[in-house]
Amino acid sequence: MSTIAIVGAGPQLGRAIARRFATEGFDVALVSRNRTTLEAVADSLSGGSSRVEVFPADVTDRPALHAALSAVEDRLGPIDVLEYSPAPSVEDLRRAPIVEATKVTVDSVLAQLDLYLLGGVAAVEHVLPGMLARGSGTVLVTSGAGSGPMIVPHVANVQIATAGMRNWILNLHEALSGTGVYAAHVAIAAYIGQGGHDSQPQTIADAYWRLHNERTEAELVIRDLPDNYAELGLADKFVES
Secondary structure, eight states: OOEEEEETOOTTHHHHHHHHHHHTTOEEEEEOSOHHHHHHHHHHTTTSSSOEEEOOOOTTSHHHHHHHHHHHHHHHOSOSEEEEOOOOOHHHHHHSOOOOGGGOOHHHHHHHIIIIIIHHHHHHHHHHHHHHHHTOEEEEEEEEGGGTTSOOGGGHHHHHHHHHHHHHHHHHHHHTTTTTEEEEEEEEEEOTTSSSGGGSHHHHHHHHHHHHHHOOOSEEEEEEOOTTHHHHTOTTOOSOO
């Protein structure tokens, strides 16, 4: 049976991706810092034939993240699909508040780089050698669309980090051509679960399944924002994924 590891798994998008892949016969590893949230998501997915297990780890703690992914492999087997979709906690926002473009400082960027770019690099660093050795695997990395497809100046320090993450994955997509391993970036311009059809977690999860199977696109942009999204503060902002 194949295994998907969802890093940054939460009660909306993470749960929907887990359910979609479990329906297709995947075992599911849920990884995030909050054990209580993970266990609630896992409980909601119980009852099927797939195994769903939780592996608490903070992506900014690199040794803990590597240990969690090693535990996934020990308990569920090789990771065939890695989905990385970090979302800031309240504590993250207090420690590294979002700032607009004219107020960016080195300190305001460093914590965002830690969460988005460096956490993603660490997760991919762990799974990619095994995928290359097997000649198969999928890496799907998620950010808000301010990473490149949209300009969102009022969250500029986040965009510096997510733009780096996006650029890296687009380059990785190209570099992996012919290896059997596929990487893609998903840019979400939506307030997950609070817009129209395209913003619904299950709709987005269906798109991830399509990417995994078709293995052609370097990037998918999901757009479902109201015209006044900037005034509402919704742009490039995750409900907990």
